[in-house]
Amino acid sequence: MTQQKITLFDNKRIILGVTGSIAAYKAVDLASKLTQAGAKVDVLMTAAAQKFVTPLAFQSVTGRPVYTDMWQADSSGGLPTHIAHVGLAEGADVLLIAPCTANTLAKIAHGLADDLLSLTTLAARCPLVIAPAMDGGMYESEVTQFNLRVVKGRGVQVIEPDEGRFASGLVGKGRLPETPTLIGHLRRVLGRGGTLNGRKIVVTAGGTREAIDPVRYISNRSSGKQGYALAQAALDAGAKTVVLISAAQHLPAPVGATVVPVSSAAEMLYAVLEHIASADALLMAAAVADFTPEHVAAQKIKKSDAPNDAPTLALTRTPDILLVVKKRRADTGFPRVVVGFAAESHNLLANARAKLERKGLHLMVANDITAEDAGFEVDTNRVVLLDAAGGQESLDLMSKAAVGEMIVRRVAALLAPPTQKE
Ligand code: C5P
DSSP: OOOOOOGGGTTOEEEEEEOSSTTHHHHHHHHHHHHHTTOEEEEEEOTTHHHHSOHHHHHHHHOSOEEOOTTSBOTTSOSBHHHHHHHHHHTOSEEEEEEEOHHHHHHHHHTOOOSHHHHHHHHOOSOEEEEEOOSTTTTTSHHHHHHHHHHHHTTOEEOOOEEEEOTTSOEEEEEOOOHHHHHHHHHHHHTTTOTTBTOEEEEEESBOOEESSSSOEEOOSOOSHHHHHHHHHHHHTTBSEEEEEEOOOSOOOOTTEEEEEOOSHHHHHHHHHHHGGGOSEEEEOSBOOSEEESSOOSSOOOOOSSTTOOOOOOEEEOOOHHHHHHHHHHHHOOSSEEEEEEEESSSHHHHHHHHHHHTTOSEEEEEETTSTTSSSSSSEEOEEEEETTSOEEEOOSEEHHHHHHHHHHHHHHHHSOOOOOO
16 A cells, blocks of 8 residues: 655654564565655664665665665765764654664663664664564563663653564564554654644544444444544644544554544543543544434344335434533633534535534534545545634645644644734
């Protein structure tokens, strides 16, 4: 799968340290995806890493020189790399060591600098992230756990290894997480200090499911993609807490989000009220059912032999979550900012503006669901942003990720209005 551009990685320089674990082959995919996302990736390999993968593999996917030997002169024939490494580390935005062996971890924990990677790590002033990966019981061993505590105590971010089967056939904890997870952790680090720094953001996503019986339900075509993209955009903007109240079923959780799975509109209301108590913003991207079966059958509803026999479903209204939130906000002041979504098939702007007013929103994201390249299920969206002051901004067709970033930008501005110039 190709990797979309990630705004946060634009012009960022990432040093990727690769050490001698069989998982080094996965680092080639990581280097490739980071490059596709827009980052400049400088790979440093230990001698052991080169036994598993060649520098050429990394050079091919990053299009940049790969550093392996601290005594080698740099490509311009200038300083040997053991001096150039200081510059290499200086300009970097983050240094990620993935996979990080027990040996390299031990070196970092104790300040050894006997190869190019450990030397660069010692010299680096940028955030350091390590993804330990090792076979057998090495990860659980007392000394490895001690070294992990040491580096964590110094502010190094450690990405937990996955559990699973090792190359040796043993099963346990120590596998390198998959590329999207590693990228998610990097986004969290690079997003620090962004426009939502320290904020708590609650996002709802997906279409609710209203049970008819234990097997069947009524739902809608919402995929949850826009809500998940919003949650990711909030994380990229440095939000401290992102709660993703999700009725979507098959989307990967953004790294750093607290996912609260819900099914029905009633469950979603309950979760929203629980989480907005101290929230800076609520972004209601979910397509909440308007109607729910009056009674849920305890057993699966059976069909009889009569060909025309079919039950009649009596429906009742679901709670309007945003109306309940409006009341709560009037009493408590939380959430500070509320964003709603309007999916309309006709009279888009008039309907969206009326809803913004009735539901007491700061921002309404209006979505024409009749367009094929926008709205439900697809990866792109074309929306109009309406604000409470009467403003209206039509955005071009763009990815849901980019729409998420635009909305987050508006939310950040609403939370921290720019100081008025005289
Ligand atoms: O009224 P309508 O459903 O078109 O409004 C859409 C907005 O209201 C969305 O932000 C949706 O999440 C929210 N909504 C809600 N509770 C409902 C139905 C919709 O909060 N029962």
